[in-house]
Amino acid sequence: MTVKSKKNPVVSPCPHILIQSVRPVVDGGRYPVKRLVGQQCDVEATIFRDGHSTIRAVLQWRRRNQKSYTEVPMELVNPGLDLWRGRLPLEKNDRYFFTIEAWTDVYASWLADFRKRVDSSQNVQSEVLEGVALIETVAKRASKTDKKTLSEAAVRLKGQAKDPQCALEVATEPTLLEKMSSLQPREDAVTHESILSIVAERTAALFGSWYEMFPRSQGTIPGKASTLREAERRFPDIRKMGFDVLYLPPVHPIGKTHRKGRNNSLEAGPDDPGSPWAIGNSAGGHDALEPGLGTMKDFDHFVQEARKHGLEIALDFALQCSPDHPWVEEHPDWFYQRPDGTIKYAENPPKKYEDIYPLNFDSPDREALWQEVRRIFDFWIGHGVRIFRVDNPHTKPPCFWEWILNDITSKHPDVLFLAEAFTRPPMMKTLAKLGFTQSYTYFTWREDKKGLRDYLEELTQSEMKDYYHPNFFVNTPDILPTILVRGGRPAFKMRTVLAATLSPSYGIYSGFELCENEAMDHHAIPGEYEYGNSEKYEIRVRDWNAPGNIVEFIARMNGVRKENPALQELANLKFLDSDNDRILCYAKATADFSNVILVAVNLDPHNVQESTVLVPSEAIGLRPGESYDVQDLLTGARYSWSARNYVRLDPNVQPAHVFRVERRA
Secondary structure (H helix, E strand, O other): OOOOOOOEEEEEEOOOOOEEEEEOOHHHHEEEEEOOOEEEEEEEEEEEHHHHHHHEEEEEEOOOOOOOOEEEEEEEEEHOOOEEEEEOOOOOOOEEEEEEEEOOOHHHHHHHHHHHHHOOOOHHHHHHHHHHHHHHHHHHOHHHHHHHHHHHHHHHHOOOOOOHHHHHHHOOOOOHHHHHHHOOOOOOOOEEOEEEEEEEEEEHOOOOOEEEOOHOOOOOOOOOOOHHHHHHHHHHHHHHOOOOOEOOOOOOEEEOOOOHHHHHOOOOOOOOOOOOEEEOOOEEEEOOOOHHHOOOOHHHHHHHHHHHHEEEEEEEOOOOOOOOOOOOOOOHHHOOOOOOOOOEEEEEEEEEEEEOOEOOOOOOOOOHHHHHHHHHHHHHHHHHOEEEEEEEEHHHHHHHHHHHHHHHHOOOOOEEEEEOOOOHHHHHHHHHHHHHOEOOOOHOOOHHHHHHHHHHHHHHOHHHHHOOEEEEEOOEOOOHHHHHHHHHHHHHHHHHHHHHHHHOOOEEOOHHHHOOOOEEOOOOOOOOOOOOOOOOOOOOOOOOOOOOOHHHHHHHHHHHHHOOOHHHHHEEEEEEOEEEOOEEEEEEEEEOOOOOOEEEEEEOOOOOOOEEOOOOOHHHOOOOOOOEEEEEEEOEEEEEEEOEEEEEEEOOOOOEEEEEEOOOO
16 A cells, blocks of 8 residues: 655645636736726625535725725625625725635534524434534634623523524524624635736726817917917817816927928928927927927916816827937937937838937836836926826837836826827727726727727727726827718717717817818828828917807717716617618616616718617616607707607708607606
């Protein structure tokens, strides 16, 4: 006979309890889930054990800088599927860590068996003694007060050994149950193998209306750049339109070497201001302000005045340099070198950007570069900026973003980051997981019903909803969508409704409210357009009250968003069936159906479209067959609706209905 050494046992420790399918979770816990401050996050898991013993489970959580965990009991919400649920309170803007522990409740297991024996009139004297032993074991480890309570209960239980019903009454006394539940040892406790995390973000991380403007183009004299102080005159109008975030392109000194002229021409005239994305000259780099805009004191005043008008400043953060940037002379090894010793400029063939040098994040001196970028973020945070729109993050190493975003938010959890990454889906998703608060999307190019529906269902119904906060920009200085060029004013209104109701966050680039669509062909992508006389390369002066503007329409749409909580959520989107592929219909409702919004949009900016819309009762929280009233929040008109409804939308009158459901008394 062979004897196994005790150092190498035949049977390793074998847990009886299994914890599986914990959710919410992103990539098995590799990245944090995203939620909002003030929410209760439901954590679910499948928890079970062999046999019939009763188990208990707790959700254990702590905030980022806390050492000890708080326990929250989990509830068995579906016994047939062993589904447990616990609720994590997200009270602070912070990162939370959590796990799950489960164990066998020996006393509850004994009690369940004991109750069955009593109900079937069996002799239970032996079982009573088992219960007494369990109570006495716990009493030995208890405090003086609890020991007295438990010992007295054990004596009473033992005294009723011959009276099963009385023994059961003693065994189920509330005080005894509470003490045994809280004090008995968790001898076979199992903890989930991973520590998972949730980021509790402020409301602006998910919900907000963004307005992008070039501060130098807010003046009244053609060709003359306005200062930040002069640009402040736009605050009342922007806020009156209902915007929350005012996003500025880079405000740093602009390079002069290879400065681009109007319409991205290679030769700049003496009065051409250059592209703000060509950062740096003798006046400074990323921690300096373009002298034409004013001083840092003026910038601080701009931020403060914006806040007084209910606007939060978002600043473009572009990690690239002009040939005149101080870093080029001080740290040439931070850039890509050609064999002849010159520095490479940026290219996206066939496009060339001779006025921009990209940074080399794999430079031998990358540690110094990374730390300098961290310092630049701190500089602008110190000047009141709490939102950054990061330019082209997909061209920098993901590990860089994971390091710097985690480092910044650990000290400043209220700072938000928007990823401007119009690139392949895996990279866009990864940037969101790594820590970018919001992300640009493909909405800008989605125009047909199927394309919109498929994309929105991915954003709202897949695992993306746990980490990807979309920001639906209807246009950008780089992107003039074809639908706006060809569809004119009706298309501008239609795209406003889509962006503002499909996504909690959306944005416009200034000039959109004037329905600007002067276009030039996109040289790299046939059939697509860029802005003619682009503001990226010249000073623009506009009449903000020009005929044909949709200022009031945008203001009303933003007002509707603020008045209706259903439009401030992402994952509550439900598409409705309609028999016309040019009309898109959907519903958004709060969890309790206290606020229900129905939207019908004509996707054709040229023609009247009609459709029958089906509204399932469960989508709006009504009984089957129940009729109800709806009010169009854009026009004030009221209608009676039921399961089948007719809509007719003339794009030249009103391209969409935004209905609020009103229940009949």
